[in-house]
Amino acid sequence: MGMTMTQKILADHAGLDKVTAGQLIKAKLDMVLGNDITTPVAIKEFKKIGIDKVFDVNKISIVPDHFTPNKDIKSAEQVKLCREFAREMGIVNFFEVGQMGVEHALLPEKGLVVAGDVVIGADSHTCTYGALGAFSTGIGSTDMAAGMATGEAWFKVPEAIKFVLKGKLQKWVSGKDVILHIIGMIGVDGALYKSMEFTGEGLKYLSMDDRFSMANMAIEAGGKNGIFEVDEKTIEYMKEHSTREYKIYKADDDAEYEAVYEIDLSEVKPTVAFPPLPENTRTIDKVGDIKIDQVVIGSCTNGRIEDMRIAAEILKGRKVHKDVRCIIIPATQKIWKQAMAEGLFDIFIDAGAVVSTPTCGPCLGGHMGILAKGERAVSTTNRNFVGRMGHPESEVYLASPAIAAASAVAGRIASPEEI
Amino acid sequence: MNVQGKVIKYGDNVDTDVIIPARYLNTSDPAELAKHCMEDLDSSFVTKVRKGDIMVAGKNFGCGSSREHAPIAIKASGIYCVIAETFARIFYRNAINIGLPIIECPEAAKDIADGDTVEIDFDTGKIKNLTNGKEYMGVPFPEFMQQLIAADGLIEYIKRQIK
Numbered sequence: 001m002g003m004t005m006t007q008k009i010l011a012d013h014a015g016l017d018k019v020t021a022g023q024l025i026k027a028k029l030d031m032v033l034g035n036d037i038t039t040p041v042a043i044k045e046f047k048k049i050g051i052d053k054v055f056d057v058n059k060i061s062i063v064p065d066h067f068t069p070n071k072d073i074k075s076a077e078q079v080k081l082c083r084e085f086a087r088e089m090g091i092v093n094f095f096e097v098g099q100m101g102v103e104h105a106l107l108p109e110k111g112l113v114v115a116g117d118v119v120i121g122a123d124s125h126t127c128t129y130g131a132l133g134a135f136s137t138g139i140g141s142t143d144m145a146a147g148m149a150t151g152e153a154w155f156k157v158p159e160a161i162k163f164v165l166k167g168k169l170q171k172w173v174s175g176k177d178v179i180l181h182i183i184g185m186i187g188v189d190g191a192l193y194k195s196m197e198f199t200g201e202g203l204k205y206l207s208m209d210d211r212f213s214m215a216n217m218a219i220e221a222g223g224k225n226g227i228f229e230v231d232e233k234t235i236e237y238m239k240e241h242s243t244r245e246y247k248i249y250k251a252d253d254d255a256e257y258e259a260v261y262e263i264d265l266s267e268v269k270p271t272v273a274f275p276p277l278p279e280n281t282r283t284i285d286k287v288g289d290i291k292i293d294q295v296v297i298g299s300c301t302n303g304r305i306e307d308m309r310i311a312a313e314i315l316k317g318r319k320v321h322k323d324v325r326c327i328i329i330p331a332t333q334k335i336w337k338q339a340m341a342e343g344l345f346d347i348f349i350d351a352g353a354v355v356s357t358p359t360c361g362p363c364l365g366g367h368m369g370i371l372a373k374g375e376r377a378v379s380t381t382n383r384n385f386v387g388r389m390g391h392p393e394s395e396v397y398l399a400s401p402a403i404a405a406a407s408a409v410a411g412r413i414a415s416p417e418e419i
Numbered sequence: 420m421n422v423q424g425k426v427i428k429y430g431d432n433v434d435t436d437v438i439i440p441a442r443y444l445n446t447s448d449p450a451e452l453a454k455h456c457m458e459d460l461d462s463s464f465v466t467k468v469r470k471g472d473i474m475v476a477g478k479n480f481g482c483g484s485s486r487e488h489a490p491i492a493i494k495a496s497g498i499y500c501v502i503a504e505t506f507a508r509i510f511y512r513n514a515i516n517i518g519l520p521i522i523e524c525p526e527a528a529k530d531i532a533d534g535d536t537v538e539i540d541f542d543t544g545k546i547k548n549l550t551n552g553k554e555y556m557g558v559p560f561p562e563f564m565q566q567l568i569a570a571d572g573l574i575e576y577i578k579r580q581i582k
Binding site: 024038040041045048050067072075121123139141142143145146149154156189192224364385386388392 | 432440441442447460478479482483484485488507509512513516517561572573577578581
């Protein structure tokens with residue numbers, strides 16, 4: 001029996017010729033990541049181990065992005081802890097405000113992750129780097145501490161679900177809609193403990209930004225990781241962003257999958273996930289009349305340059321509805337600068353939207369756009385749990401940047417075709 | 420080792436945002452986190468929970484964020500153990516790593532009611548509902564995880580390995 005992409009990467013990093021689903025292995029790590037919420041706990045645990053250096057100063061990334069620029073005194077203290085630890089250990093990839101971005105947009109852009117890597121991150125959306133053909137998965141702070149100390153982590157080799165993509169997306173349909181469609185189909189625990197492997201001739205029609213946003217939400221189906229087969233677009237992206245050597249792993253023809261789904265991208269419709277779970281999906285034609293108070297366009301799911309361009313295409317020459325606050329957050333400084341250079345900010349500001357510095361902020365109800373009781377938001381983020389963006393009685397509807405921008409204009413959940 | 424406790428029960432997909440909302444994540448102090456544990460799902464939890472109580476829930480418990488603050492908050496609230504149909508994988512790892520006992524047991528999770536008293540034998544994985552006399556067997560941990568648990572968590576395990 002052959003191996004899946006994930007199994008091959010894990011086998012190689014464990015120094016084994018072969019692994020099988022369910023096997024417990026110890027794998028070498030190419031990158032260990034943490035943010036301003038999870039790293040302070042990891043530092044506390046790291047110090048308990050009683051060693052005074054990390055395994056490799058180049059293979060750790062600390063990105064204060066959640067409550068930054070520091071939203072209050074306690075958050076400032078947490079970032080200070082991260083900063084001092086990074087300095088003390090000589091950690092190269094510590095990204096201060098001014099350099100930082102939303103971690104999962106930042107690391108690929110900085111070329112810190114490439115195909116074939118094994119990455120752990122104390123942030124559940126670490127699965128994003130699967131878009132590059134890496135094995136990457138979210139873990140907690142204690143695992144981050146152990147990873148920083150030893151350069152290794154233990155894993156249970158996952159089973160896999162294969163998604164064979166074919167056809168081409170229609171206008172206004174993006175990777176976000178595809179992944180929401182998949183989560184709606186298999187449920188929030190549909191891929192629990194498993195890999196989600198994406199392959200098929202339809203891949204060539206998905207941009208890297210589409211792939212990042214799909215791999216990003218593998219965790220919302222319970223997945224251990226999401227991973228895309230490497231193609232020319234992946235290689236082009238890595239060559240543009242990284243000087244590191246990459247390694248391409250292809251699944252064996254006789255690899256075993258727990259399930260195989262064929263998805264015709266041309267049939268995927270714009271999709272919205274209703275609160276309080278990402279699996280509560282409806283296609284845009286079945287949404288009904290849902291008035292909204294806020295729109296957020298940004299995050300590790302959809303804060304990339306293509307997302308900004310789509311939002312601008314829709315907002316150009318239009319106005320954000322008078323009852324709606326529209327908050328746009330490019331995910332990194334580079335994306336920010338690019339969007340500015342392309343004149344997108346003029347469009348946003350003329351439309352009555354605001355543009356924020358990179359931050360995770362509102363996605364997790366941190367700052368920069370918290371909802372009051374009874375308020376509703378359409379957001380391009382990844383979670384719509386109870387209280388996610390603020391008051392426990394507020395609501396988050398997950399959607400693509402196209403739907404979010406159109407909804408900002410309409411004042412209710414709407415498709416670009418309606419405005 | 421045997422423990423006995425009163426059950427506080429919740430449903431499916433209890434996510435980390437309701438276990439500990441992000442607005443309280445500007446600290447990692449366990450006592451501070453415990454004050455807000457389960458707040459957005461059940462605001463009465465912090466007043467009704469007693470040390471040694473057992474949390475029982477449905478499938479995919481702890482889904483969502485990687486925040487270790489979630490099992491830390493549950494443990495610091497006084498809950499001794501969580502029994503669920505299934506656990507989300509990051510929560511599962513985190514719970515083992517910080518030493519919050521968890522047991523996967525679909526039958527027990529479905530059957531046991533809020534307010535029941537249950538007894539757990541951690542050596543065998545046996546769960547007994549003392550309220551109605553029914554018994555269940557939890558899914559045993561793989562050997563490596565048993566070693567982690569026996570070592571009192573991942574950090575202690577690594578300390579021993581490094582020595």
